[in-house]
Amino acid sequence: MPSKRKVELAVLALCLNKLNVKKKKKKKRRAEWVKKWLLDRDKHTHINLLSELRTYPSDFHNYMRMDDETYHTLLEMVTPLIEKQDTKMRRSINPHERLTATLRYLATGRTYEDLKFTTCISPQALSKIIPETCRAIYQVLAPQYLKVSCVFLHTNPI
Incomplete structure (x- = not known):
């Protein structure tokens, strides 16, 4: 007959084993690093639609809120600031x-x-891209379109 000590050790080992099994079952499966459809950006993105809309100027204007020429001018201006x-x-x-x-x-x-x-860009990336691009747009357009009076600059130094 096994000693009381051996029985206690066996019961303890079984309890620990059961806890270990429960912990393994509770572990969540890790999420994918990048979703597959986001990796296929070229196939699913709005850029393909934009290419088609160029043949219909009114639709392009409705989608982008500017004509194609203005869009390309703006793109040329901000590209050096936002290109990675x-x-x-x-x-x-x-x-x-x-x-x-x-x-x-x-x-x-x-x-x-x-x-x-519509963009096939993750929300995390968009949260960095959009403010960065807005700063770039402001930086390139402000000198030409946002004239600040000298009086304002004198009383409110930047």
């Missing part, structure tokens, strides 16, 4: 996609979560 380098891990989001996502955000007021479906 590709890495070994992933391809960067090009200035065309960045500007289009920002203009759609400004035109529609949609949330980043909603915009991710």
Whole structure:
């Protein structure tokens, strides 16, 4: 007959084993690093629609809130400020996609979560891209379109 000590150790081992099994079952499966449909940006994005809309100027204007020529002028102006380098891990989001996502955000007021479906850009990336692109737009357009009076600058130094 086994000693009382051996029985206690066996019961303790069974309890610990059961706790260990429960912990393993509770562990959540890790989420994907990037969803597959977001990786296929070229296939699913609004950029394809934009290419088609160029043949219909009124529809392009309705979608972008500006004509094609104005869009390209703005794109040329902000590209040096918003262009990113590709890495070994992933391809960067090009200035065309960045500007289009920002203009759609400004035109529609949609949330980043909603915009991710038309832009195929994650909400986390949009939360960085849109403010950065807005700063770039302001930086390139402010000197030409937003003249500040000298009196204001003198009384309110930046």
